Amino acid sequence: MLLRHSLPRSSTPSSWFSRLSPASVMPLRAKVTNSAFAATSRMSTATEPxxxxxxxxxxxxxxxxxxxxxxRLVELNRPKKLNSLNGSMVRKILPRxxxxxxxxxxxxxxxxxxGSKALCAGGDVAALALQNEEGPEGQKASADFFGLEYKLDHLIATYPKPFISVMDGITMGGGVGLSVHAPFRIATERTVFAMPETTIGFFPDVGGSFFLPRLDxxxxxxxALTSERLIGVQALYAGIATHYFHSSTLGNLTGRLSELVFPDHASLPERLDLVNxxxxxxxxxxxxxxxxxxxLGGSLRTAIDRCFSHGTVEEILKALERETEQKAWAQKTLETIAMRSPTSLKVTLRQLRVGxxxxxxxxxxxxxxxxxxxxxxxxxxxxVKARLMSKPPRQASWQPATLGEVTAKQVDEFFSLPKGExxxxxxxxxxxxSYPHAHYALPSEEDIRKLVTKEMTRGDFRASWGGKEGVKEKVNEVMARRTVKSPEGVQWN
Structure with missing residues (x-):
């Protein structure tokens, strides 16, 4: 008998997962390039990891x-801490x-x-900051945590079976690493996405170097530079999520997916297509x-592309100061960036350009x-102390305090491999x-350009995205912003 599991729309359980039938859920207890990185990115099989x-x-x-x-269900279970990720959790998930x-x-x-508040609000950075104050040993232990976390993120990004991350609630920092690289990322009405790292003197990690430059x-x-939040369906439109469902449907969806039977020799793309x-x-x-x-559409999106396309943070700030069409937004953005760590800003921009x-x-x-x-x-x-541990939060005292004091040499040091390592x-x-599963999200602006310029046929476009929710809305927004009508027809502008 096929089983379906329903979750009433009005219910507010600790999590949709906990509402599944107990009988059917079985607990299981830079311009910088360095050849050393490229040489080992294809991992040798001589030594097993x-x-x-x-x-x-x-x-x-x-x-x-x-x-x-x-x-197989993985549920992060620290709801009182918004499921913030720590080493204990990573050491449990990786072997499984x-x-x-x-x-x-x-x-x-x-x-x-x-719970209903978060997938994962990030790494447990408060614990890491306190650990760093212990000196070099504590700093090395913190660095080891990030290495462990990134191994998990990479495994998810390259997992040989369909992987679905449910971005229900706050999904920031470390929570983004657990979701954005998966072939399927579900946003709900409760999703709150952000990469707030420059706020705490860090950089948008967990693969931010890869996914952020590949957004439209x-x-x-x-x-990355502003930590702007995307709420609910906005995560779908921006390309962060691949699907948008109301949170009340998640129990039914899980039950339906459990019914799937894959052919014995089905390839990963075939399995992914069936899940999709x-x-x-x-x-x-x-x-x-x-x-x-x-x-992030219309004239605001045009202003974003116009102001944030420059090669230095200083040039971005000057572009924001010159902005006239979105003057109020530009002023607010200038004030936001002024609060960020100057070192974080410069490292982040370099990271995005070379990534x-x-x-x-x-x-x-x-x-x-x-x-x-x-x-x-x-x-x-x-x-971390200023923004997350002080009550109320205070403005941090950055070292160096200004962009002008952060030298190119200091930025270079973040991108070099220490001698002997x-x-x-x-x-x-x-x-x-490039993501092999990108076509499960909404079409990119480049995909739409190819459709307009006839580098992609309408048939191919429909084959990839026909019937998908959000496609019409995104295509219409891009067409209104990037095309003009002429006697020869619609032209890409």
Whole structure:
């Protein structure tokens, strides 16, 4: 008998996952280039990577694992801390994912957060800041945590089975790393996405070097430097999420996915396509554009591309000062950036510009080195204490205090591999330069350009995105902003 699990629209359980039938859920207990990174991004099989194991003192039950037929569920279980990620959680998840890789019974992996407030609000940076104050040993321990976290993110990005991240609630920092690289990312009406790292003297890590430059236009640069939030369906329009569902449908969706049977020799693309078609069954409509217009669209999007396309932070600030069409927005953005760590801003912009050429493996290897350098920099401890630990929050005292004091040499140091060190060994050999599953999200602006210029046929466009919610809205926004009508027809502008 096929099972369906429903969740009443009006209910507010601790999590949609907890509402699944107990009988059917079985607990399981820079311009900088360095050849050293490229040489090891294709991991040698001569030495097998060590799978992390739990350590004495790790928190019990901070991650819950369950099985619903062919679906394997991972639930981050620190709701009082908005499911913030720590080493204990990563050491539990990594071995389980590696185990499921080999299991013929495990068809799909779904990751969610306990409670209704967050998938994951980020890494437990308060604990890391206190650890850094202990000196070099504490700073190294913090850097080791980021390396462990990035290994998990890379494994998700290259996982050989369908992986679904449920971005229900706050999804920031470390929560973004657990979701944005998966082939399927579900946003709900409760999703709150942001990359707030420059606020605390850090940089948009967890693969931000890869996914942010690959968003449309300069959206990634804008999100990285300002920490702007995207709420609900805006995560879909921006390309962060691939699907948008009301949170009340998640229980039904999980039950339906558990019914799927994959052919024995089905390839990963075939399995992903089946999951995508199944998820389409749960489309219930997006909020109307009158109710929720596309946030990063229209004249604002044009201003974002115009102001954030420059090669230095100083040039971006000058462009914002000159902005006239979106003057109020530009002034607010200037005030926002002025509060950020100058070092973080310069490192972040460099990261986004050079990250366009990095592979997904090189991205995490390089980010591990950048993170280790930030653990030795005073801005991280100061930023975390000022913004997250002080009551009320205060403005941080950055060192250096101004953009002009941050030299190119200081920025270069974040992107160089220390002498004698090798890039971090990853737990998967998977690698690529562009997301192989990008077509499960809304079409990119480049896809729409190809349609307008007839580099892509209407048939091919419909084959990839026909019937998908949000396509019409995005195509109309891009067409209104980027095309003009002429006697020869519609022309890309």
């Amino acid at each position: 060590q799978i992390p194991k739990e350590l004495p003192g790790d928190e019990p039950d901070d991650v819950l694992f369950s099985s619903l037929y062919g679906v 994912l590696k185990e499921w890789e080999k299991s013929q019974l495990a068809n799909i992996v779904m990751l969610s957060g306990a 236009g300069e959206i990634g640069t804008y999100l 078609r199944t998820m389409a069954e749960f489309q219930t409509g997006l909020p109307s554009l009158e109710e929720e217009p596309i946030q 366009k050429s990095w592979t997904i493996s090189e991205t995490f290897q390089r980010e591990q080195q950048i993170a280790a350098r930030f653990m030795r920099h005073p801005d991280f401890v100061e930023g 090798k890039p971090m060994q990853l737990l998967s050999e998977g690698d690529y330069k």
